[in-house]
Amino acid sequence: MSRPKPPTFEKTKIVAENRRARYDYYIEQVFEAGIALTGTEVKALRGGEGSIAEAYAEVKGNTVQLVNSNIPEFSHGNRFNHEPKRPRKLLLHEREINKMHGAVARQGMTLVPLMIYFNSKGRAKVELALAKGKQNHDKRDSVKEQDWKREQGRIMRDRG
Template sequence: MAKKPENKNYKIVAENRRARYDYAIEDDLECGIMLEGSEVKSLRTGKAQIAESYAAVDDGELWLVNSYIPPYEQAKTFQHDERRRRKLLVKARELSKLWSATQREGMTLVPMVLYFNHKGRAKIKIGIAKGKKQADKRATEAKRDWQRQKARLLRDHS
């Protein structure tokens, strides 16, 4: 397993575990995300979902579409829309790279992890991915099963 960061401010809010199964991730990119106040408070409770969401380049801007951030109960007057499009913050060079990957190469932008970094800012990791065929998924699953079985054999016979 991967080492967890030792900083106390780092906190994973939502993770798309199925992304690595459904897509072959070529590259990933850390993006900032524009949120309203009640959205940040709601994220701190840790109940957001990004499993059904995707990122898209539209009119020269990067957007996170169909992510779910539940309403914050204590915010009475200024509530946010749960499934609104949220703008992602990237540099112009990175945006042009993402646009060319999605338009020319047929790639997809898949959100992988939504988290608070060590400074306490909300970030999202976007994967530049290509969809896997059913045979590729089976091969990945077989490889993972073999790794588990190999580890079990080594553990039992050592």
């Protein structure tokens, strides 16, 4: 009997996406994590602002933090506005944190955020991946494979 597929996460509004991550890393396992945000950060994200292009996550003790993610200041915020590049705590179960800590410490894997989105309940979530870095020759191979699949689609469309 085959293993059941893990459920995909309900994404209603994608705010920021790290497209480069799938090119630079082999994605092993994906987790959904909540983010501890302040009020002006949520308002800025709802406005569609935010970037996780250079962001990564790290395990400190028994917490996971999203580092180097940029959520710009809210335009209508006052003196209580947030700091744009502060580390943000990710909300995960202890078992997931332990699994991530073991993979990063022993296997040399990296925690890469793939996207920030709002779920159906309106909560901000991060799709976080345990990933292993690709070498340059691996990247070239994946580009070749992608081009060949695109060419196959063209050939099938023209003949079909």
